[in-house]
Amino acid sequence: MLEYPTFKSYSRKLLTLTLIFKNDEILLGMKNRGMGKGKWNGFGGKVEPNETIDDAAKREVKEECGLDVISMEKIGIIDFEYVGSKEILEGHIYFCDLFEGDIIESDEMAPIKWFKIKDSPCDTMWIDHKYWFPMILKKIPFKAHFKYLNDDTMIDSTIILSNTVNKTRETWVNVVVKKDNQILKHKNIDESEYLNKHEQVMTGESLENAALRYLKMHYEITTEEVQKIAVVNIELIDKPYIQEIQFFVVDISKSTNATLTNDYQWFDISNLQAKKLWPDDKFLSTLFMMKPFNAYFLIDNDNVLCSKYNNNE
Numbered sequence: 001m002l003e004y005p006t007f008k009s010y011s012r013k014l015l016t017l018t019l020i021f022k023n024d025e026i027l028l029g030m031k032n033r034g035m036g037k038g039k040w041n042g043f044g045g046k047v048e049p050n051e052t053i054d055d056a057a058k059r060e061v062k063e064e065c066g067l068d069v070i071s072m073e074k075i076g077i078i079d080f081e082y083v084g085s086k087e088i089l090e091g092h093i094y095f096c097d098l099f100e101g102d103i104i105e106s107d108e109m110a111p112i113k114w115f116k117i118k119d120s121p122c123d124t125m126w127i128d129h130k131y132w133f134p135m136i137l138k139k140i141p142f143k144a145h146f147k148y149l150n151d152d153t154m155i156d157s158t159i160i161l162s163n164t165v166n167k168t169r170e171t172w173v174n175v176v177v178k179k180d181n182q183i184l185k186h187k188n189i190d191e192s193e194y195l196n197k198h199e200q201v202m203t204g205e206s207l208e209n210a211a212l213r214y215l216k217m218h219y220e221i222t223t224e225e226v227q228k229i230a231v232v233n234i235e236l237i238d239k240p241y242i243q244e245i246q247f248f249v250v251d252i253s254k255s256t257n258a259t260l261t262n263d264y265q266w267f268d269i270s271n272l273q274a275k276k277l278w279p280d281d282k283f284l285s286t287l288f289m290m291k292p293f294n295a296y297f298l299i300d301n302d303n304v305l306c307s308k309y310n311n312n313e
């Protein structure tokens with residue numbers, strides 16, 4: 001479903017990054033030189049020749065903040081790529097909540113402070129942090145690739161959870177009704193949303209029948225003309241299943257037998273852009289291009305951690 005890039009002909013440099021936790025707090029240091037200067041981050045650095053990655057992680061924690069790691073757990077491996085460089089920085093990301101000793105600020109990292117996790121200084125941290133941090137907190141192993149144009153501009157990202165392959169699939173259906181440049185919405189649906197909820201496809205039911213059943217159920221429309229546009233895979237990081245949603249669009253400007261009750265309103269698509277669209281701003285506009293596509297979203301609560309769009313041509 002998700003393709004992970006291969007980096008043939010790239011060299012690799014190994015880095016570590018350890019995030020230290022105590023109850024609902026995280027220890028962060030302000031980096032004063034080198035890579036990530038001016039950013040709050042966990043502790044880590046380059047793996048030396050003849051050193052294991054685990055040993056490097058422990059050494060860097062000691063050098064940068066004075067603490068001795070008692071135990072830690074590797075949660076993620078991230079390939080950082082910079083446009084124009086043929087070297088991948090392979091970051092090994094550790095979770096640690098068992099340590100001893102006193103915090104000692106270093107030339108490289110000062111100040112060092114405990115932050116409430118929910119108050120992490122996201123604006124002065126690496127941009128990628130927010131995309132993989134939920135997996136660290138929930139200890140969900142992952143592999144990721146982030147492609148940077150420069151330190152502040154990320155142009156591509158891929159995150160793959162190691163347990164994704166074992167997740168079960170559930171097929172759901174959703175039908176969007178459009179007319180010219182308008183989308184039909186039930187009056188009961190919240191201001192910020194434009195889609196009715198998905199319906200699960202019943203055992204033995206064809207997708208098309210499920211779409212027709214959906215239309216009758218949600219819009220009271222009977223028509224033969226449903227067109228399948230998108231297959232969207234939604235993965236919530238901590239759920240054991242992936243929702244595969246088959247999106248159909250019905251253009252009722254062409255339909256003769258569609259009748260509507262007063263429970264519905266039309267919304268101009270061009271006015272929807274500024275609002276929260278499902279699950280990101282690009283989604284509905286892509287759907288309305290009426291060209292088939294596949295999409296994948298990795299989600300934690302309401303945050304999209306990774307999104308991919310592929311058209312089927």
Ligand SMILES: Nc1[nH]c(=O)nc2c1ncn2[C@H]1C[C@H](O)[C@@H](COP(=O)(O)OP(=O)(O)OP(=O)(O)O)O1
Nearest residue numbers: 015016017034035036043044045046080126128129
């Ligand atoms: N995009 C990114 N997101 C992130 O969260 N951490 C990153 C990052 N890119 C680099 N880092 C971390 C990994 C590592 O802990 C540190 C950079 O390692 P460096 O080797 O450049 O730093 P140091 O100068 O500390 O190395 P040493 O000289 O070995 O101590 O910054």
